[in-house]
Amino acid sequence: MVTAAPVRCEQVIFSSQERSVADRFASGGKDFYVSSRFAKELESLPDDAKLEWIHSVGSIYRYVPKKDPNPTASWHIGGRRLLDYSMMLLERPDLQFASDMAKGYGARAAYDRFLVQQNKTFGSQYQSSEILTFAKFLQAEMQALNLGGPAPTIVLGGSFINGKARLASSDLDVSVSDPRLMRNKNAWEEKLNSILKDNYPNAALTLEMHAVPASFYGQINPFVISIDKNQMSLLVFEPAQIANRPTELTPGTYTVHEL
Numbered sequence: 001m002v003t004a005a006p007v008r009c010e011q012v013i014f015s016s017q018e019r020s021v022a023d024r025f026a027s028g029g030k031d032f033y034v035s036s037r038f039a040k041e042l043e044s045l046p047d048d049a050k051l052e053w054i055h056s057v058g059s060i061y062r063y064v065p066k067k068d069p070n071p072t073a074s075w076h077i078g079g080r081r082l083l084d085y086s087m088m089l090l091e092r093p094d095l096q097f098a099s100d101m102a103k104g105y106g107a108r109a110a111y112d113r114f115l116v117q118q119n120k121t122f123g124s125q126y127q128s129s130e131i132l133t134f135a136k137f138l139q140a141e142m143q144a145l146n147l148g149g150p151a152p153t154i155v156l157g158g159s160f161i162n163g164k165a166r167l168a169s170s171d172l173d174v175s176v177s178d179p180r181l182m183r184n185k186n187a188w189e190e191k192l193n194s195i196l197k198d199n200y201p202n203a204a205l206t207l208e209m210h211a212v213p214a215s216f217y218g219q220i221n222p223f224v225i226s227i228d229k230n231q232m233s234l235l236v237f238e239p240a241q242i243a244n245r246p247t248e249l250t251p252g253t254y255t256v257h258e259l
Contacts, residue, residue: 021057025064025083026063028081031242039090042054058120058121085239094222094254114222118162131160131161132259134192139232149178151229152228153226154174155176155225156173157175157225162222162223173208175216182209189205189206218237218251221237226256233256233257234258234259237253
């Protein structure tokens with residue numbers, strides 16, 4: 001394939017192929033059909049050409065707005081969210097994970113194989129060891145708090161869990177089942193960054209705390225980690241389906257694997 005001369009976009013040099021992806025998604029979209037159409041276009045290409053487009057998505061991913069660029073329009077969806085859904089449809093990480101498990105890989109090894117591929121696509125620089133260090137810290141914190149009432153759970157989702165994060169500037173999405181856990185946000189953020197800085201001096205992850213279920217994250221990213229006092233589980237989602245309202249997704253089914 002002939003590589004076109006690069007063009008400049010916001011002081012970053014992109015190839016014309018990368019620029020075409022950025023232009024297509026930078027303004028977001030009015031529905032998720034934008035994502036499915038893009039995925040279908042690429043699925044018809046030879047494998048090497050499709051892989052080149054996937055790497056183009058990775059190159060421009062962080063330059064596409066994460067949030068809705070038109071927040072006054074209730075139907076508008078941010079471009080990065082659309083790209084996340086496109087990648088689920090294109091790469092089918094759930095099928096690759098199942099294939100790796102069938103070949104004898106354990107859940108963590110299969111997860112690491114996914115993260116290695118994400119490293120290549122998005123330029124990320126971490127593996128499951130960093131992610132599980134965070135998960136184990138949060139599990140220990142939850143055990144130490146010893147809250148009364150129903151046993152709380154913590155869910156980790158989003159870009160960090162799915163190998164897309166930039167450790168110097170990304171968010172770590174954490175959902176809690178007990179609102180009392182929200183008061184620990186600042187202390188947890190400080191401690192988690194301290195842990196990460198042991199190997200990544202420029203790390204500066206921002207902790208984003210929510211109260212949404214695992215299926216919320218599974219709409220547009222395949223991997224979610226669920227933590228309770230006794231165990232950690234990896235939830236592997238199949239691609240979501242576009243709901244009756246094309247601005248919404250219905251999460252796919254998922255499998256659960258102990259980590």
